[in-house]
Amino acid sequence: xxxxxxxxxxxxxxxxxxxxxxxxxxxxxxxxxxxxxxxxxxxxxxxxxxxxxxxxxxxxxxxxxxxxxxxxxxxxxxxxxxxxxxxxxxxxxxxxxxxxxxxxxxxxxxxxxxxxxxxxxxxxxxxxxxxxxxxxxxxxxxxxxxxxxxxxxxxxxxxxxxxxxxxxx
Amino acid sequence: xxxxxxxxxxxxxxxxxxxxxxxxxxxxxxxxxxxxxxxxxxxxxxxxxxxxxxxxxxxxxxxxxxxxxxxxxxxxxxxxxxxxxxxxxxxxxxxxxxxxxxxxxxxxxxxxxxxxxxxxxxxxxxxxxxxxxxxxxxxxxxxxxxxxxxxxxxxxxxxxxxxxxxxxxxxxxxxxxxxxxxxxxxxxxxxxxxxxxxxxxxxxxxxxxxxxxxxxxxxxxxxxxxxxxxxxxxxxxxxxxxxxxxxxxxxxxxxxxxxxxxxxxxxxxxxxxxxxxxxxxxxxxxxxxxxxxxxxxxxxxxxxxxxxxxxxxxxxxxxxxxxxxxxxxxxxxxxxxxxxxxxxxxxxxxxxxxxxxxxxxxxxxxxxxxxxxxxxxxxxxxxxxxxxxxxxxxxxxxxxxxxxxxxxxxxxxxxxxxxxxxxxxxxxxxxxxxxxxxxxxxxxxxxxxxxxxxxxxxxxxxxxxxxxxxxxxxxxxxxxxxxxxxxxxxxxxxxxxxxxxxxxx
Numbered sequence: 056x057x058x059x060x061x062x063x064x065x066x067x068x069x070x071x072x073x074x075x076x077x078x079x080x081x082x083x084x085x086x087x088x089x090x091x092x093x094x095x096x097x098x099x100x101x102x103x104x105x106x107x108x109x110x111x112x113x114x115x116x117x118x119x120x121x122x123x124x125x126x127x128x129x130x131x132x133x134x135x136x137x138x139x140x141x142x143x144x145x146x147x148x149x150x151x152x153x154x155x156x157x158x159x160x161x162x163x164x165x166x167x168x169x170x171x172x173x174x175x176x177x178x179x180x181x182x183x184x185x186x187x188x189x190x191x192x193x194x195x196x197x198x199x200x201x202x203x204x205x206x207x208x209x210x211x212x213x214x215x216x217x218x219x220x221x222x223x224x
Numbered sequence: 225x226x227x228x229x230x231x232x233x234x235x236x237x238x239x240x241x242x243x244x245x246x247x248x249x250x251x252x253x254x255x256x257x258x259x260x261x262x263x264x265x266x267x268x269x270x271x272x273x274x275x276x277x278x279x280x281x282x283x284x285x286x287x288x289x290x291x292x293x294x295x296x297x298x299x300x301x302x303x304x305x306x307x308x309x310x311x312x313x314x315x316x317x318x319x320x321x322x323x324x325x326x327x328x329x330x331x332x333x334x335x336x337x338x339x340x341x342x343x344x345x346x347x348x349x350x351x352x353x354x355x356x357x358x359x360x361x362x363x364x365x366x367x368x369x370x371x372x373x374x375x376x377x378x379x380x381x382x383x384x385x386x387x388x389x390x391x392x393x394x395x396x397x398x399x400x401x402x403x404x405x406x407x408x409x410x411x412x413x414x415x416x417x418x419x420x421x422x423x424x425x426x427x428x429x430x431x432x433x434x435x436x437x438x439x440x441x442x443x444x445x446x447x448x449x450x451x452x453x454x455x456x457x458x459x460x461x462x463x464x465x466x467x468x469x470x471x472x473x474x475x476x477x478x479x480x481x482x483x484x485x486x487x488x489x490x491x492x493x494x495x496x497x498x499x500x501x502x503x504x505x506x507x508x509x510x511x512x513x514x515x516x517x518x519x520x521x522x523x524x525x526x527x528x529x530x531x532x533x534x535x536x537x538x539x540x541x542x543x544x545x546x547x548x549x550x551x552x553x554x555x556x557x558x559x560x561x562x563x564x565x566x567x568x569x570x571x572x573x574x575x576x577x578x579x580x581x582x583x584x585x586x587x588x589x590x591x592x593x594x595x596x597x598x599x600x601x602x603x604x605x606x607x608x609x610x611x612x613x614x615x616x617x618x619x620x621x622x623x624x625x626x627x628x629x630x631x632x633x634x635x636x637x638x639x640x641x642x643x644x645x646x647x648x649x650x651x652x653x654x655x656x657x658x659x660x661x662x663x664x665x666x667x668x669x670x671x672x673x674x675x676x677x678x679x680x681x682x683x684x685x686x687x688x689x690x691x692x693x694x695x696x697x698x699x700x701x702x703x704x705x706x707x708x709x710x711x712x713x714x715x716x717x718x719x720x721x722x723x724x725x726x727x728x729x
Binding site for chain 2: 061064066069073085088092093096100107110153157164173176177186199203207213214215
């Protein structure tokens with residue numbers, strides 16, 4: 056299996072964030088015990104990250120896509136078909152778009168309001184992932200928006216912005 | 225008795241949880257921790273014992289529900305049912321699908337009942353023992369829990385420990401509990417109280433799994449869904465009987481499930497694999513030949529173990545505050561959300577609640593039998609919920625989960641970031657649960673560490689002077705060193721030209 060460049064990202068994130076926290080504790084003159092605790096955690100992180108980066112650089116054995124390494128994974132999980140996702144051939148492109156939709160949701164909820172934001176997020180995600188039946192897409196999107204409205208906002212009392220539909224819902 | 229009385233007030237949640245769990249377990253791609261993470265906004269609104277009872281009931285139901293698609297279409301509902309697929313699908317191909325489902329249902333019922341008995345009887349004893357644990361021992365237990373998870377992770381010990389320690393470091397974000405200094409907040413007011421644990425949980429377990437599902441869904445053309453077969457009740461009854469005439473195998477598998485569940489981080493897949501291997505080892509030669517081709521013994525071992533595991537996983541959570549599995553990590557988040565005493569004092573301060581949760585697992589067992597039998601005829605159909613509708617709905621629930629606590633959009637960003645982090649980790653063999661445990665237990669670890677140092681008047685020697693602490697440290701050392709030694713031996717055998725694994729399994 057070809058090696059992937061993303062195998063270095065997590066240890067680099069760990070090292071970078073640790074270095075930031077330790078540096079901050081010195082720059083802001085934290086109490087000695089706080090600095091010491093930070094160093095106690097930083098030392099194994101630096102050592103382990105260094106070891107992992109070294110082993111990945113020397114002989115990467117990237118995990119198969121979908122291999123969750125802890126406790127809920129097994130070796131040969133054979134999946135028979137679900138319906139093929141037909142719009143995007145590249146799984147990475149689908150993932151990027153799905154995350155992009157989530158980002159758009161966050162950025163627009165304040166303006167659009169929760170009902171429209173959830174409706175659009177669910178509907179557009181379903182279309183992105185290859186749902187073709189307009190009734191299925193509309194039904195799922197509307198159903199999700201209604202569940203949020205009645206269960207979470209109405210029954211559980213979450214205070215979410217109504218946005219463009221203020222006064223109507 | 226108080227626990228049972230408390231359970232009766234929320235008893236309606238037991239069958240509801242089992243029912244939802246059956247559906248969740250039956251849908252490949254949805255697992256109990258993912259589903260619970262998405263349901264967190266609802267669960268935290270319930271009284272604490274009600275939320276916990278629902279979680280446990282859902283977990284029990286899911287460990288049964290995961291068998292349905294495993295048997296009918298060779299797709300395990302969760303990874304814990306991988307062994308079920310191995311044997312059950314072969315039985316289906318022989319036209320014995322109904323019998324296989326009957327075996328799964330009865331084995332799950334017996335496993336859940338034994339797991340419940342084991343947890344009810346052992347938890348109070350363990351709680352008394354746990355009270356002897358001071359701040360020093362608790363610190364070591366937390367590191368031990370992370371090390372065990374790291375050790376069983378596919379990516380290896382180093383990756384597991386890195387994830388765990390990074391989680392402990394992330395938990396320092398926010399206000400220093402001793403001196404009130406702001407750590408790692410980037411001057412963002414939303415971080416003054418630290419990261420939202422619910423948002424992290426939902427992101428790491430829920431959102432990251434959606435990204436994995438999207439990535440995995442690009443299947444090669446030509447993959448076919450197998451025809452499902454009819455399921456008559458008389459055939460199912462034959463399957464039920466197959467378990468009842470093998471009580472010893474069922475009991476052994478259940479005990480293995482409880483034991484594996486006690487190990488923090490082990491989970492259902494480890495329990496079912498170990499039980500399956502043991503049943504194979506114990507089987508007479510003529511039965512051994514059937515393994516892999518549809519052996520009732522293998523099937524019942526796997527299903528009994530992965531249900532009994534639930535009872536085992538409850539014990540470290542309720543007695544030591546250490547979640548025994550990812551699902552128990554969700555329960556831990558709920559306990560922390562409600563301000564419950566996490567750790568050995570739970571039985572002292574909220575004993576009725578702890579017993580209510582323990583009893584719920586035992587009482588959920590008969591509902592597995594009832595609902596399992598009722599659903600067996602339509603079980604396979606739930607596996608056909610298409611991903612392109614499932615993923616957006618679960619994604620929306622992840623967003624609402626992040627918003628549930630404080631309704632800050634910032635928490636949705638946190639959920640998204642940890643979702644991406646979790647996705648990267650899963651792609652590259654890092655155990656997400658180790659990071660999650662570090663985050664959840666980090667402040668607990670820090671508080672106990674400083675308390676321990678104060679007990680030792682500032683000297684770290686206190687960590688080497690207490691007998692229980694020494695035993696735990698030796699176990700910790702064994703957990704860390706053992707895989708290194710076995711790896712070295714394997715490499716030495718390989719260099720010498722032998723089989724790298726020595727004895728084949």
